[in-house]
Amino acid sequence: MNATSACPAPEKVAERAQEILSAILVDPEFAAFAAASLKYDEDWTCFSGAPVISKWDLESDKGPLLTEGLRASLKAAVYEMTGDEHVAEIPIAIPVDETTHAMIAQPQLLARIAERVGVQVIHQTDQEHTDYTTGDYTHTAYTVAWGTPPERYWIDHAEAQRRLDILREKYEAAGFLKMGQAHTFDFAAA
Template sequence: MTATELPTAELVGRRAAEILAAIEADSEFPAFEAATLEYSSDWQCFTGFPTIERWNLDTDKGPLLREGLRAIALKASVFELTGDERAAEVALPVPVDEMTHAMIAQPQLLARIAERVGVSVIHQTDQEHTDYTSGGYTHAAYLAAWGAEPPTRYWLDKKEVDRRLAILAKKYDSIGMGRSGREHSISFAAA
C-alpha cells in the first residue's frame, strides 16, 4: 500500500474513536448528517450501494452513514499518526466508500467540522483502496476503535464484492445497461 510504516491498529483505533466522538459532538454535526442523508436522491451508483444484499435506501442510509463516519475517522487517524495521505487510504469496502463520497459532497460543513476537530479528511479517488478484507489492517483498527465486528452487511470483503458485481453486471446487461451503468442502449424516443 505504501512505504510508510503504519501505526499499530490499536493506536489508530483509539484515536479514530476520539475523532468520531468529536465529529459527532460538533455543533454542526446534525446539519452535516441531514445534508448527507438528503443527498440520497442523487445516490445513483450502480456498483457501490447495490452490492448490499436487498439494498434499501430508506432503511440502510442511517446505518451506512455510521459506517462511513467510522471509515473517515480511521483514515483521519492514520493520516494524523503518519502524515502520509497514501497510507491514510486504508482499505474500505465498496458500500462504505460510497457513503464517504456522500459525506464529502457536503464540503463546507465537513471542512468546518474537521477544522474544529483538528483533523484532515482524506479521500482521493485515484489513491483509494476498495479491497477491504476482514482480518486485515482496517478490520483490526475498527475492532480496536469500537470493540465490535464491523457489520458484514456493509463491510463486504473484496472477493464477495467482486462476486456480487458480476451478478449485477449480468442483470444490468439484460436490461440494456452496459458496463454496469456506464453506458446504455435505451432509446427514449422509442420508449
C-alpha cells in the same frame, strides 16, 4: 495497495479514531451535516457501490451506512500519525466508500467540522482502496475501536467482486452497460 506495514499500530489508530468520531458527533454542525449527507439519497445512484449489499434498501440502510462512513475516520487517524496520504488510504469496503462520497459532497459543512475537530479528511478516488478484507489492517483497527464491523456493509473485496459480476449481468440484461456508464435506451423512439 498501500503499505499497511507503514501504518501505526491498529490500537493507536483505533483510539484516535474514537476521539475523532466523538468530536465529530458533538460538533455544533453535525446534525446539519448528517441531514445533508442523508438527503443525498437521490444522488446515491451508483451501480457498483451500495447495490452490492444483499436486499439493499436506501431508506433502511442509509442511517447505518452513515455510521459506517463516519467510522472510516480511521483514515484520518492514520494520516494524522503518518502525514502520508497514500498510507492513510487504508482499505475500505465498497458500500462504506460510497457513503463517504455522500459525506464529502457536503464540502462546506465537512470542512468546518474537520477544522474544528483538527483533522484532515482523507479521500482521493485515484488513491482509494476498496479491497477491504476481514482480518486486514482496517478490520483490526475497526474491531479495536468499535467491535466487529457489520458484515452487511463491510463486505470482503472478493465477495463484493462476485456480487458485482452478478449485478453486471442483470444490468446488461436490462440494457445498462459498463456498470451503468452506458445504456441502450433510445428515448426518441420510446
